[in-house]
Amino acid sequence: MNIFEAIFLGIIQGLTEFLPISSTGHLTVAGKLMHVISNQHPEEWTAFMAVIQLGTLLAVIIYFWNDIIQIVTDFLHYNVKERVKFSEQNLNSRMGWLIIVGSIPVGLIGLSLKKIIEGTLTKDLYVIATSLIVLAIILAIAEKTAKFKKEMKDITLKDAFIVGIAQCFALFPGSSRSGTTITGGLFLGMNRETAARFSFLLSIPAVLASGLLELYESLKFLNTSMTINLIVATAAAAIFGYLSIDFLLRYLKKYSTFVFIYYRVALGIIILVLLSMHIITP
Numbered sequence: 001m002n003i004f005e006a007i008f009l010g011i012i013q014g015l016t017e018f019l020p021i022s023s024t025g026h027l028t029v030a031g032k033l034m035h036v037i038s039n040q041h042p043e044e045w046t047a048f049m050a051v052i053q054l055g056t057l058l059a060v061i062i063y064f065w066n067d068i069i070q071i072v073t074d075f076l077h078y079n080v081k082e083r084v085k086f087s088e089q090n091l092n093s094r095m096g097w098l099i100i101v102g103s104i105p106v107g108l109i110g111l112s113l114k115k116i117i118e119g120t121l122t123k124d125l126y127v128i129a130t131s132l133i134v135l136a137i138i139l140a141i142a143e144k145t146a147k148f149k150k151e152m153k154d155i156t157l158k159d160a161f162i163v164g165i166a167q168c169f170a171l172f173p174g175s176s177r178s179g180t181t182i183t184g185g186l187f188l189g190m191n192r193e194t195a196a197r198f199s200f201l202l203s204i205p206a207v208l209a210s211g212l213l214e215l216y217e218s219l220k221f222l223n224t225s226m227t228i229n230l231i232v233a234t235a236a237a238a239i240f241g242y243l244s245i246d247f248l249l250r251y252l253k254k255y256s257t258f259v260f261i262y263y264r265v266a267l268g269i270i271i272l273v274l275l276s277m278h279i280i281t282p
Helices: 003-017 023-033 042-063 065-081 091-112 114-118 125-145 157-171 177-187 192-221 224-252 258-276
Strands: none
Touching: 003 023, 003 042, 003 224, 023 042, 023 125, 042 065, 042 192, 042 224, 065 091, 065 192, 091 157, 091 192, 125 177, 125 258, 157 177, 157 192, 177 192, 192 224
16 A cells, blocks of 8 residues: 555555445555455454544544534543532533443444454445445435424433444444444434534544554564555544534435435445445455
8 A cells, every 4th residue: 555545545545434335445445456465464444444443533633623622621530520410410420421321332332343344244345235235224314204393402221222222333344433323313303413422422432442442463563664544544534524524414404315325325236336346256
C-alpha cells in the first residue's frame, strides 16, 4: 500500500462510516480491487480498518464536543457529587447512562467474537454483499413502520440497550454500525435525526475501545511506511468523517433513508455480479 492508496482508503472510511452504507464493506471492496488485502494475514487488514476508525472517532468528538463535555460534566455532577436517582437527573447526565448501557452488548459480544472478526470470513465479499442487501430490507421495514415521535429526551435505558444490541450486528461486515443502530432507533419510534445523533454518540466507546486495542496489537506489523500510511489515512478519515456527520444530520431533518436503502441494494447486487464474473475474488 502506498501513501496515495492510504489517503484514498481514509477518504472512503470517512465518507462511509456514518452513512448507513457500511464503511467495512466499501473498504473491503476497495482493498480487494487494489490488491492490498493479504489472505495469509487478514488480521493486518482488520487492524488497518480499526485504527483508521480512530479518525472518524476524532470527527465525532470534534463535532459533538460541546455535547460530550456537558454529558461528562453533568454525569459526574449527578452521579458522583450529588448521587441523584436516574429519573431526576437532567438529559445530559441520563445520556451518559444511556451510552454506557448501550455499549454493554457490543463490548461483551465483540470480545467473545474477536477471533472470528479478525478472520477471513469477515472479509468475504459474499457475506458483505448479503449483509448490504439484508440490512437494506430491514431498514426499509423500519422506515415504513416507524412512528418518528421520540426525541433524545424520550430515550429510555431499555431503548439504549436494544439499540446497543442492534449495534452488535455491525460486527457482521456490510451491515454498517450507523445502519444497524439507526434501524434499531427507528423501530423504537425515534425520529430520524434523533436515531442518527444517538447512533453517533453511542459509537464513541465502541470505536475507541476497538481502535485502541487494534492499534496496540498492530504495533508488531508497523514499519515506517505502514505508520505513515496509517497517519494519513486516519487524518483523511477524520476530515471526511466530520463532513459526513454534518451532511447526514442535515439530510435526515428533511428526507428518509431510502436513498441509502436503494444504494445498499444496488451495491450488493454489483458486488455479486463482479464476483460471478470473477472480476474480484471473495
